[in-house]
Amino acid sequence: MSQPSVAARPPPPMPSNKDDITGTWNYLEWGVERIMYSLKDGVDLKTYMSLYTSIHNFCTAQKAVGAQTNLNSNHRGAHLLGEDLYHRLNEYLKRHLQGVHAEMVKHSDEALLTFYIKEWKRYTTAGTYNNHLFRYLNRHWVKREMDEGKKDVFDIYTLHLVRWKEDMFGTTQNAVMDAVLRLVEKQRNGETIEQSKIKDVVGSFVSLGIDESDSTKTTLDVYRQYFEKPYLEATSKYYEDESQQFLAENSVVDYMKKAERRLDEEKERVPLYLLPEIMQPLMKTCEQALIAKHATVLRDEFQVLLDNDREEDMARMYKLLARIPEGLDPLRTRFEAHVRRAGHLAVEKVADQGENLDPKAYVDALLEVHTQYAALVKVAFTGESEFVRSLDNACREYVNRNKVCVKNTTRSPEMLAKHADNVLKRSTKATEEDDMEKMLNQVMTVFKYIEDKDVFQKFYSKHLAKRLVNGTSASGDAETSMISKLKDASGFEYTNKLQRMFQDMQTSKDLNNAYEDWRSQNIDKEDRKDDIDAYYQILGTGFWPLQPPTTPFVPPQSIVKTYERFQNFYSNKHGGRKLTWLWHLCKGEIRANYVKMGKVPYTFQVSTYQMAILLMFNDSDTIQYDDIANVTMLQKETLDPSLGIMLKAKVITSSPEGASMQSGTSYTLNHGFKNKKVKVNLNVAIKSEQKQEAEDTHKTIEEDRKMLMQSAIVRIMKSRKQMKHNQLVGETITQIKSRFSPKVADIKKCIDILLEKEYLERLDGDELGYLA
Structure with missing residues (x-):
């Protein structure tokens, strides 16, 4: 002008x-x-x-x-x-x-x-x-x-x-603001505008914010009322109209891409000509119009994306819905249900094998689902803790309550322990250290979801004991690594006995060296000739999950002198300790001089029971069933399977041919024995024995659980003195759930037992008291 x-x-x-x-x-x-x-x-x-x-x-x-x-x-x-x-x-x-x-x-x-x-x-x-x-x-x-x-x-x-x-x-x-909004709309529609004009208008509105209480100061009141408010209202209307029209004509995935672009554009617009203070309300306005208004439509598409593994689109949906309050809750719920279904389906594919279910196939089925969806959580959902929790809830559900666990609720920990045993055995294909570590980590992944960790512990302990006693561990380092992982996951108490078993193996090694030194110094060379090469393992009763033999047994005379000499040495070294010979775990090798592969005699790897039977054939080529039973004193349940394995391997033959193992049957050495290997393993595990061992282990677990619940109840009551019945049950569950999921009925039985034993007393109402 x-x-x-x-x-x-x-x-x-x-x-x-x-x-x-x-x-x-x-x-x-x-x-x-x-x-x-x-x-x-x-x-x-x-x-x-x-x-x-x-x-x-x-x-x-x-x-x-x-x-x-x-x-x-x-x-x-x-x-x-x-x-x-x-x-x-x-x-x-x-x-x-x-x-x-x-x-x-x-x-x-x-x-x-x-x-x-x-x-x-x-x-x-x-x-x-x-x-x-x-x-x-x-x-x-x-x-x-x-x-x-x-x-x-x-x-x-x-x-x-x-x-x-x-x-x-x-x-x-009003006229100025209308002109500004029309200019912004042009830009949103893709036209080029003179942005400095809007910036100048913003500056003028800010300058007019004079503080009435102190004119030397300024406020943003004028700017907020006359610029920010209409700007946000116009923004909301623009995006509500646009999004509604776009969704009516395009797919949800295309809409999400569009919404992403629009949100980025609005964010980039702020530093160009708006005040930084508008960023938060502007983004909230855009999120309300672009996301919250259409959240239901987006969530309905989530299942489709899950079913088709559309990882990139799920990541896009996650980022959008994460912007609005409670935007992700329904997604987490659907995700958890989806993973649970996938887990159950994976298990159903392998569950038909029944008792013959391969532990590796079972664990692989559990892992396959976890691996897939853990990767999805990490990539698409940025490893967000609530999605991790949903994944964990789903995995815990299908690991512990799947088709395989219907008849036996503790099947998962038992199968996992068997799988871990197979991984750690010398026969495992994982020869590389990295492969072994990877397989152990996979075991621990499933272990994390196992509820009955005490069942896993018992079976793992049994398998470890056998690996150590039989020397079948693939690697000492791998065994130590696994125990360390279990300790990190469940604490010192959980792995205490496992570590003591390892210590016993080292102690036994030192003891055998000391015994050899003692023999060379105290026994004449002539006397030592009668000794059989032997290695002794001294296993602490309280730490090894081993049962005494279930049958009487008279060891063959040829090994008696050898083991008695060691027994005397041990008694002199450790007065007051008693050795119990676990004959059912002992094994050895005997040379079959009567039959050879070329010029080399076959060597039979046998249990001590089989050794006692075969040594009888040194005196006669044919022996009666009754004579074997009388000499060895073995019970039929142990004798018959031992003979059966040698018959199957054709080391001996029975007469009459095909006769059952009973009184009147005679057995003859097979001088025509042939085998592809010079060393023939006859010390094979008997399925019936394995089944019995598993049943015994479950019985032990039940007894241990009763003791654990009772000790927890006493511990709680000792510190609280008085407590209501339901509170005591709840507190007991809290203390024990890291080991297994106790049933309320079992806890109540344990409370009744402690009342009978007068550890507790009933007080008025529902109150229980502690008796010192």
Whole structure:
């Protein structure tokens, strides 16, 4: 806007009379107009100084003071005269803005914005100059008025802003904001706009936020009410309309891509021309319109994406729904149900093998589902803890309550222990250390979900004992690594006995070395010739899960002298300790000199029971069933399977042929024996014995559980002294659930047992008390 007639007006004379308000203001008004309309030309230094001086002179004129002569009179005069000057400037600004407003209403849209910004910049720049020009007024009269609490007095620059806010802003801000919003919509529709215009408008709205309680401070109230609020409302409407239309014509996956782009665009828009403060409410507005309004449609698509392994699209959906409150809860629920179904289906595929179910096939089925969905959680759901929990809940469910566990709820830990045994045995294919470690980690993955960890412990302990006794471990390091992993997962108490078993093996090694030294020093060479090469394992009764033999047995005379000599050595070394010979675990090798492969005699690897039977054939080629039973004293349940294995391997033959193992049957050495291997293993595990052993283990587990529950109840009551029945049951479950999932009925039985044993007593109502 240009007013050359005003700018060209010649200056009135500088007032000669200091207190001449009319002359002073006429001169000042001419100077202010020059500043307001002709910033490019402005005023020269001489004129500026004369304007400044006239303000100073007027404000300090003595005449206004009257007859007062005290020290405060000058200030009082400045107070009175400054007020007149201030109000005249205020009235001038009102008139000036009326003219600007009249011109502005002639414009619309971008032309209106252009005019508004141009006038705003000119006006505020002039305000800065005028503020400097009226500095004396600011420092004295304005300051004094403000110090006295006057709310309608401002420094000269703020006065400019106040006038714009009251005379211009109230009548033009709606039109300005409409123009801004149309410009933003153009940009959202892909058109190029002049972004600086919006930035300037934002700046003007911010500047008009004058704090009424302290005009030296600014607030964002004007900006928030007149810019941010309509901006957010327009944004919400734009995206609600667009998203509704887009979803009606496109797939959910395409919509998610579109929503992602829109959210990124809005985020990038903020630093270009908006205040940083708008970022949070703007993103919330966009998320409400683009995501929350369509959350149901998105979630309905989730199952389709899961069924088709659409990892990238699930990641996109996760990121979108994560932006809104409770956006992910239904996804987690569906994910958990999906994984649970997948786990049950995987187990059903292998469950038909019944008792012959391969432990590896079973564990692989459990792992396959976990591996797939753990990777999905990590990649698509960024490893978020709540999705991890959903995965864990699902895995715990299908690991412990699947088709294989219907008849036997402890089948999973038992099968896992068998699988771990197969992994750690020397026959395992995992020869590489990395492969072994990977397989052990897989065992631990399933172990984490096993609820009956005590069952796993018992079976694992049994298998470990056999590996150590039979020397069939693939690697000592692997065994140690596995125990370490179990210790980390379940604590020292869980693996204490396993570690002691390892210590016994090392102790046995040292003991055998000491025995060899003793033999060489104390036994004549001639006497030593009768000894059989032997290795002794001394196993602590309290740490090894081993049962004494179930049958009487008379060991063959050829080994008696050897083991008795060791027994004497041990008794002298460790007085007071008793050795119990576990004949059913002993084994050895005997050479079959009567039959050879070429020139090399066959070697039979046998149990001690088989050894006793075969050594009888040194005296006769044919022996009666009754004689074998009488000499060895073996019970039929043990004798028959031992003979059966040798018959099957054709080491001996029976007469009559095919006769059952009973009194009257005779057995003859087979001198025509042939085998592909020089070493023939006859020490084969008997299935019936294995089954019995598993049943015995389960019985042991039941007894251990009763003791564990009772000790937990006593421990709780000892510390609490008195407790309600239901509270005691709940506390017992909490303490024991890391080992197994106790049944409430079993806990109640244990409480009854402790009441009978007088560890506890019944008090009034449902209360129980502890008896010391």
